[in-house]
Amino acid sequence: xxxxxxxxxxxxVGAGGVQVxxxxxxxxxxxIDPALPLVTYATDQGLPARLRRRLFPTPYHRLIDRSQLxxxxxxxxxxxxxxxxLNNADALALAPLLRRAMPxxxxxxxxxxxxxxxxxxxxxxxxxxxxxxxxxxxxxxRVLDDDLRLRRHIDGTVSISASDDAMEAWLGSPVHxxxxxxxxxxxxxxxxxxxxIGCVSTLNHAPNHDGLVQLAQALDARxxxxxxxVGGPEGLGRRLAHRHPSITYLGxxxxxxxxxxxxxxxxxxxxIFCPARGCSxxxxxxxxxxxxxxxxxxxxxxxxxxxxxxxxxxxxAALADLVRRVALEDDAHREALAGVAxxxxxxxxxxxxxxxxxxxxxxxxxxxx
Numbered sequence: 467x468x469x470x471x472x473x474x475x476x477x478x479v480g481a482g483g484v485q486v487x488x489x490x491x492x493x494x495x496x497x498i499d500p501a502l503p504l505v506t507y508a509t510d511q512g513l514p515a516r517l518r519r520r521l522f523p524t525p526y527h528r529l530i531d532r533s534q535l536x537x538x539x540x541x542x543x544x545x546x547x548x549x550x551x552l553n554n555a556d557a558l559a560l561a562p563l564l565r566r567a568m569p570x571x572x573x574x575x576x577x578x579x580x581x582x583x584x585x586x587x588x589x590x591x592x593x594x595x596x597x598x599x600x601x602x603x604x605x606x607x608r609v610l611d612d613d614l615r616l617r618r619h620i621d622g623t624v625s626i627s628a629s630d631d632a633m634e635a636w637l638g639s640p641v642h643x644x645x646x647x648x649x650x651x652x653x654x655x656x657x658x659x660x661x662x663i664g665c666v667s668t669l670n671h672a673p674n675h676d677g678l679v680q681l682a683q684a685l686d687a688r689x690x691x692x693x694x695x696v697g698g699p700e701g702l703g704r705r706l707a708h709r710h711p712s713i714t715y716l717g718x719x720x721x722x723x724x725x726x727x728x729x730x731x732x733x734x735x736x737x738i739f740c741p742a743r744g745c746s747x748x749x750x751x752x753x754x755x756x757x758x759x760x761x762x763x764x765x766x767x768x769x770x771x772x773x774x775x776x777x778x779x780x781x782x783a784a785l786a787d788l789v790r791r792v793a794l795e796d797d798a799h800r801e802a803l804a805g806v807a808x809x810x811x812x813x814x815x816x817x818x819x820x821x822x823x824x825x826x827x828x829x830x831x832x833x834x835x
Contacts, residue, residue, distance in 0.1 A: 467827060468546050469499040471576075472538060472560070473553035474529060475506040481721075483747035484578050487626055488553055490648060491576050495551060497820040498827070503545045507534045524604040525581040526559040526612045535560070539567050549574060549827055552620070555581050559612075561619035572830055573620045579743020580633045584672075585609045587740060591672040594705060613637050621830050624823065627745045627768035643826045646770050647745060649813035653756035657729050663760070663793050664694045664731035666724070666748045669702040677737035677765075682710035684786035691793045693735065696724060732799050733758035733792045736765040737785060745769070753809055758802035760789050770812035776805030 477488045496502050510531040519527055530538070542550060549572045552558050558575050565573065586606045614637060617623075623639040625631045631644035667674045678695070685691050691712055695703060698718045707715035719727060728734075734752035736759060745768025752759050759766075762785060763778050771778070779785025791798040814822075 467499065468548045469495055469502045469551060469827075470505055470542055470545055470547040470549075471495060471502060471551040471553055472505045472507075472542075472557050474556055475508055477554060478504075478506070483744065484554060486747050486750075487578055487744070491551070491553065491624075494645070494816070494820055494823055497816070498824045503541060503547075505538050505541050507538060510534075524612070525555055525585065525609060526616070527556065528559050528563075529556045530560065535563065539564075542568065542571070548572060549830070551576050554578050558616050558620070561616050565619045572622075574827070574830070575617075575620050575623045575639070577623050577625045577630055577634065579626070579630050579745075580613060580637060581743070582606060582609045582613050582637075583633065583741060583743040587672040587676075587742065591676045591740070593670055593672065593675055594702065622826070624826070629741065629764070629767050630743060640831060641826070641829070643822070645819050645822065646814060647747075647750050647768050648816060648819060649750060649754055649769075649810050651756070651810055652754050654725065654729055656731075656756060658732040658799065659730045660732070661690055661692050661793050662694060662731050663691055663733050663735050663789050664696065664728060664757075665735045665737075666751075667695065667697040669697050669706070670699055673738050673740050673742040675702065677739050677762075678706060678713075679710075680739055680782040681735065681737040681785055681789075682706065682712050684782040685712035685789065686710055688786055688790050691790050693789075694727065694731065696727065728752075728755065728757065731757060733760050733789070733802060735759075735785070735789055736761035737782070738762055738765040739782065740764065742767070753806055756803070756806055758792060758799070758806055759809075760785065760792060760802075769809065770814070772805075772808050772812060775808035776802060 473488060477485055507530040509529045512531060551574050553576045561573055589606055617638045622641040623634045625634055625644040628644055631642055634642040669675055685693060693713050695713050695715050696719050700717055703715040707713045734757050736746050736749055739762060742764060746765060749759050749769060761778060763780055766778055777788055779788045792802045
């Protein structure tokens with residue numbers, strides 16, 4: 467079994483959740499095949515491609531030009547690749563072309579969450595100040611059509627949460643599995659201050675914004691908690707702070723300033739009250755740094771969780787009550803700290819994850835060609 471991983475090179479640089487997951491995938495699959503070649507391409511910036519993306523926006527654009535595609539195919543043939551790992555949605559969009567060009571190649575999609583989930587949330591939960599939708603913008607129905615069509619050209623899917631794995635079954639992936647996020651403790655020297663709870667959020671992501679609004683409304687009615695919000699865009703952050711007295715907006719912080727700020731938090735909140743794709747990497751960061759994560763069943767997706775050790779709040783009111791207890795009551799805070807240790811202990815080892823992935827690859831059905 468000779469593996470290769472195909473990815474847009476923009477997913478290898480930066481500290482965003484997709485980039486972190488990409489490097490985690492790379493680490494695990496290189497443990498299976500140390501010679502695994504990384505085959506990359508850059509987004510086509512030619513004028514015709516930019517016009518297509520502008521006029522006909524879709525999550526499944528083919529972001530690679532023909533010359534780059536030919537180069538990638540040459541590398542795959544020279545490496546003797548038998549299983550190609552397609553990283554994220556724009557690589558999945560290439561599956562029909564790859565299937566025609568190399569019929570014997572097994573194609574495995576490395577999913578960061580079904581695209582249709584984000585599209586539905588974007589249509590259902592519009593952000594404040596959003597203008598009218600652009601002509602020809604992809605509708606949930608059109609994206610679902612693409613999700614279903616593209617899975618007819620792959621041999622399997624690896625997801626990063628159980629909810630995504632269930633969606634893959636529904637969308638028609640021939641075989642599928644999910645792997646929880648690996649966790650490695652790197653604790654901060656915490657000096658928590660009573661009443662302080664933190665949140666790091668991409669505020670123009672519909673589930674994040676919707677969850678923050680619902681939680682803030684509940685916290686506004688429960689005085690005493692200061693929800694210290696980090697993230698952008700700044701316009702949305704300032705708007706949330708103006709409308710909700712429980713929120714103190716700190717803007718975007720550098721890594722050093724964020725670490726200094728987090729030292730004073732009694733916990734991190736991740737308020738997600740609707741189905742969402744992928745998993746929250748801020749949960750991973752907080753747990754590894756020793757901070758209690760106060761979240762919902764959806765917010766904890768992608769991790770092995772013990773709700774007896776670190777309770778989950780399924781509704782805004784229940785999560786607000788949990789936040790208030792941990793923020794203001796010393797006993798509840800100590801129990802939450804012990805809960806962090808329990809969640810870390812449940813994380814699967816790298817060796818276990820590698821063994822599970824290798825077993826999945828070796829059990830792939832015959833190619834669909």
